[in-house]
Amino acid sequence: MRTRSVLNTRLTPLAFALGLGLSLPSAAQDQISVYEFNLSTQPLSHTLTQVAKTASMNLIADANLLNGLQAPALQGEISLDQALELTLKNSNLTARIIDNNIIIKATVRAHSSSKTRARHTSFIPDGSNRVQEDIEVIEVKGDKLNMHREQIARxxxxxxxxxxxxxxxxxxNNLRNEAGALxxxxxxxxxEGRxxxxxxxxxxxxxxNRGYMGSSDRTYIDSNLISKVNIEKGASAKASPFSSGAIGGMVSIRTLDTQDILKxxxxxxxxxxxNTHNxxxxxxxxxxxxxQNYxxxxxxxxxxxFAGGGFTLATAYxxxxxxxxxxxxKKKVGNYFAGSKGFEEFVEEVDSMRFEAPKDAHGNxxxxxxxxxxLTDYTFLILPPVNQNGEVVNTSFESDSYLAKLNYEFTDEQSLEVNTRFHKQEAGEMLASYWYKQRAGDTKFWxxxxxxxxxxxxxxxIPEGVETMPQWQPGSALVNSASALYRLMPSNNALVDLSVNVWRTSARLQQYxxxxxxxxxxxxxxxxxxxNKRHGVSVLNASAFAVANKPVTLTYGLSWQSETLSPxxxxxxxxxRDWHSADFKxxxxxxxxxxxxxxxxANAQVDLAPVELALNLNHHDSVNQDFQDENTLKFAGKTDFTLQAKYHLLDNTAVKAKYSNAYRMPNLYETTVSNEVFSYSSDYPITPEKTKSYDIGIESEFTNLMQNGDKLVLSAEYFYTNIENMLATGFLPKPGQPAWDQKFTxxxxxxxxxxxxxxxxxxxxxxxxxxxxxTKYSNVEMCSSLMAQAADVETCNKTGFAGSLTPLRVPPEKSYIAIVGTKLFNDAIDTGFTYKKHTxxxxxxxFLSGTGVTALEYIPAGYQLDFYFDYTFSDDITGNIAITNLTDQYKVSTGSIVAMPEPGQTISIGLEFKL
Structure with a gap:
């Protein structure tokens, strides 16, 4: 990664306190990693800020210590400790690395009778978590999450x-029937791009297309090729060329880099x-x-x-x-087996009446x-299709993925990165209307x-002891992507940080x-x-300058992208068909x-000490063409507006607020016709979604509470999202036709x-x-006067509408996640538990009556307990054992439309080593 200087700026205590990421300790790895710098002589505060950003670490310091100090030029590829040592040379300051933090302190000098004792700078790498008592660390995380390979592997x-x-x-949601995709x-x-x-x-x-389940927005990638994941919740407050329509948030993934591979x-x-698993x-x-139906x-x-598993080989130069x-x-997973405990929660008791012959005194x-x-009352039971510890059909998956990346620096100021990735897979999936079981005594026809x-x-x-379910041949996906990123970063011009990005993704799908x-x-x-093909191009530039001694970073650019769907x-x-005439359309x-x-x-980041502001504007439009219907829909430009403010309330506490007014244009799938279940209908014209959202959060960090060097972070955030004109599926009557004659649109x-x-x-x-x-959702409400009129129900409710797929979008009221672990023997052992629960x-x-789908009307509360044990044999060899669903719970994802249970207890064993 390359950086450049920011001229005529100053740093406030808040700027140092703000966290740049959320991760578990990675200091040891960061100290030996090599980074590329291209910084000229400038104020020390500016250089330290950019060093921390380059290493994706937090910077903590008292800004008063840095006032008036200059940093020397920092050039070339050097490690983090070398960069800090060179930067702080002759400054009488000390840098200490603790966890993911770079802490700057005044040098502590021993008492000496000599008044001429030399001033010096020291760099102290420290992974022991022994934080000095007068240092308090603050990370403003809130709506940003970062995950590195250590957490991915766990x-x-x-x-x-x-x-x-x-x-x-x-x-x-519904990840078990998404063909291994994201x-x-x-x-x-x-x-739909949200x-x-x-x-x-x-x-x-x-x-x-997922039939009566609507459509999925799938991204295909093998998780073993992932190096880093960054998640931003809500509309983005930063410049992003292709964020139009991202009203819910964004996920950015970086694949393996040289630092992940090389010793x-x-x-x-x-x-x-x-790795392998049972x-x-x-x-x-x-x-x-x-x-196949039987x-x-x-x-x-x-x-x-242990028949399932995977193998990854990556090389780097x-x-x-x-x-x-x-x-x-390479990854291969067969049909998994469900859990056992909690099965009774999915057994439905139905009270009914029937005619029975009278009985004698002996009950005959x-x-x-x-x-x-x-006429007597009786109760019968309806069992879910999948038994306790039963095979869950159509969940097998097999993939082969290839990755090639090249980064070349033409000069110290220009670089080119080229990536290509090819992913091919076969994966089981089926339509919801085929989720049923035949049992002994039933007759099969073929x-x-x-x-x-x-x-x-x-x-x-079907004989005794045999049960059957529809199991189809797997569908297939071939996805090929390529991208090129050119960067120009003059070291002597803070107004230029130019990026030009070109990318293309092509997918060939065979599906049922x-x-x-x-x-x-x-x-x-x-x-x-x-x-399904997509390609796009973007041009982006970042300029750093000062207005009335207030540092400003202005990022601006433009983007263009095209997507095609074709048979x-x-x-x-x-x-x-044989009976089609020659001129049949x-x-x-x-x-x-x-x-x-x-x-x-355009995006502006402004430091108005003690407040930092971020303002993001994005003006975008869309033209959608349907070649089958010879119809073109043009959606006029809309401007997204996002404002974010961060305020350092106390030395260890920060608050953050964000407001957004953003739009999502109807996508290609929603504006075209086909013989699939849901299609665009001119009888019900559609308009862009408009989302108003805001969130307010506070976070405090405390150190040295129960022992020297420990830390505690407390955070709370309230969020509100209101999607006006939300686009979704619906069973609506055809104009002028009887109510039963419906359009799925x-x-x-x-x-x-x-x-x-x-x-x-x-x-x-x-x-x-x-x-x-x-996480707790309160007063969730979905409203549609059109759907309410068609079904003769209330305009607003908390569950979604029966004649649509909106119930799948409503989350459970409460969810809990707990990770508890320990590191032993100089971090050689990392072991713990992960607990997840939803109401x-x-x-x-x-719900979906009349479609042939036996849809769930109730999903019980459920939990899952996972165990992990990672062992580091050496710097280059690690092993791991994990047991997911340790207590073998029979549970269903809250986004499921049918009773497809999650995997039961599963043991995974893995080994990773560098050559």
Whole structure:
């Protein structure tokens, strides 16, 4: 990473106190990491600020110590300790690294009779957490979360999305039926670009139709290739070229870099990661579409069968001007097995009445005419399709991922980074209307071709001891992305920090989620192939200057991006019928259209001691074309406005407030027609969403409470989100037609209000650390006069509307996350527990009735306890063991539409080493 000087600025105590990240201790690694600096002689406060930012660390100091001091020029690639030593030379200041903090203090000198004792500077790396008593550290985290490889590795799970499961307010809804992809929500806001995911600077999400479950905004990546994750909650207060529509937040992912792979001081090296887990079964799927409906599920989970797992090999080369990374990762997961405890919570008791023959004194039924039968009450049970410790069908997953990165510095002021990533996978998924079970005594029906090639219907009764569920062949995804970033950073011109970014993402998908294909019954009628391509370009510049001695950083630029959805070029082969005439106008099941989005943006960061302000403006528009319907929708430009203020209330306490007024344009999927379940309808025109949101937070940090060097961070935040004209699915009557004749389309809801509170406690000492978080939503309300009129219900409610998918977007009222761990033997052992819990959730009565989906109307409260044990054999070899769902709970994700349980107890074993 390269930096440049900021001229004519000054630093306040607040600027030093503000935290630059949230992570567990990484000081030892940061001290030996090599960073590139290009700083000219300037005020010492400016150089220290940029050194801390480059190392992603917090800077703590008394600004009075730095007044009037100059720092020497800092050039080239050097370690953090070398940078601090050179910067503080002859300043009579000391730098100490504790956890993720750089602490600047006046040099402590021993008493001496000599009045001519030389002044000196010392650098003291310290990972022992022994903080001096008069130093208090403050981190303003609130709506920003950072996760590095250490935390990613600690969060084990079968899905790539599991790495997000331990953060408050971050949801990965319905992740078990998302083909191993990422579809992240933040504080109840999810889908359709509301929370975009950027990988190495490029947007890489793809649209996926999910039938009666709507659509998913999927991002495909193997979590073993991830180095860092940054999450920002709510509309962004920083400049981002492609943040238009990101009303819920943003997720930025950086893939493996040379620092993740190379040994200390080496130029060439490799990283190897091997992991395996139990609790999975590779399904043997029949070729016949008919027999796929009757896959025999297994209820026998062999805990010693470690058939799933992954392998990663990454190589890196680094020299003065060149950095290269090449990586390959393989992951394979079979159908997992559900837990056992709590199964009874999903068994539904139904009270009913029936006619029964009268009984004698011994309870035997009498042989009497039906006219003498008696109407009696009785109760019967409805079991969920998946048994205790039963196989959960269509959850298998297999992927191969390739990564290549190159960074070249033409000069000290110019660099070029080029990335490309290829991901191919096969993953099980199915439509919600096929989530059911057949049991012994039921009859299965299927077609088979006879010796003459004619289809014949076959039938067979399911024998005792056998249970079947639909298990389809896996769908596939081929995703290829590439990006290039050019940077120009003159060391003698603080007005220029230029970045030009070009990227492209192409996805070819084969999935069973269409309607009307001619391949056969059951899954065969849903098969289709679709292409989703995105590409974009952005130009951004940052200028640093001072106005009335107030430091200002102004970032501004523009962006353009295009997205296309199109069917496979031979799509007609799968949908044309023999009875279609030659001039029959066949409509593709897949979308066929293009969306073009433009944006111009500006961001100002102003230090008005003791307040720091951030102002973000983003003006954007959209043009959406539907090639099938020959229709073009133009959405006029809207301007997003975000204002954020941070105030250092006390030495150890800071408060933050943010207000945003942002828009999301209807996306390509919402404005095009197809034979999929939901399509755009001109009978119900749509408009952009408008989101008003604000949050207010406070955070305090205390040190040396129970022992020397410990620290405690307390945080609280209130947030409020109101999405006006929220776009969502709906079952609406066709104009002029009977009420039962409905359109499945997209429409604007009046509003969706999501107020809530987040509380956090973080404690760390020499041996013990913990992180506790609590999220509570209060007075959640969704309103739609149009949906209410169609269903004859109240305009506003707390659960969403039965004739739509909005109930899935409403989060549970309360959720809890607790991480408790310890580090032993000089941090060689890192072990602990992660506890996650949510309260019950209700869906409206009659949810998705008439669609063939047995939708959940009630999701019980549930919890999961995970255990992890990481051991560092040496600086270059680590191993880990994890047990997820330690108590083997039978639970369902709060974003599920059907009773698809989460994985039961799963043991994972991993080994990582550098060569």
């Amino acid at each position: 969060t084990k799970g079968l899905s790539n999305s599991d790495i997000f499961s331990s953060f408050a307010g971050v949801e990965a 579809d992240i929500g933040i504080r109840g806001v999810q889908g 929370v975009p995911i950027f990988i190495d600077g490029s947007l890489q999400s793809t649209h996926t 200390s001081g080496e130029q060439l090296g490799a990283l190897v990661k091997i 609790n999975n079964h590779t399904p043997d799927v029949p070729e016949s579409f008919g027999l 896959y025999e599920v297994s209820n026998d989970n062999d805990t010693l069968d 680094e020299q003065d001007k060149l950095k290269v990374v090449l990586a390959y990762s 039924s009498l042989d009497v005419p039906f006219s003498e039968y008696i 077609k088979e071709a006879d010796e003459n090639g004619e289809d014949q219907w076959m039938s067979e009764e 989620n269409a309607l009307g294909s001619n391949l056969g019954q059951n899954a065969g009628q849903y098969f289709h192939r679709v292409n 496979h070029k031979y799509w007609q082969d799968n949908f044309k 066949l409509r593709s099941t897949s979308r066929n259209g293009e969306q073009t989005k433009r944006a111009i943006f 997209f429409t604007n809801y009046d509003k969706f209000e999501l107020p809530g509170t987040e509380l956090g406690i973080y404690y760390q000492s020499d041996l013990f650390y913990s992180k506790l978080s609590y 019950e959730k209700h869906h409206p009565g009659g």
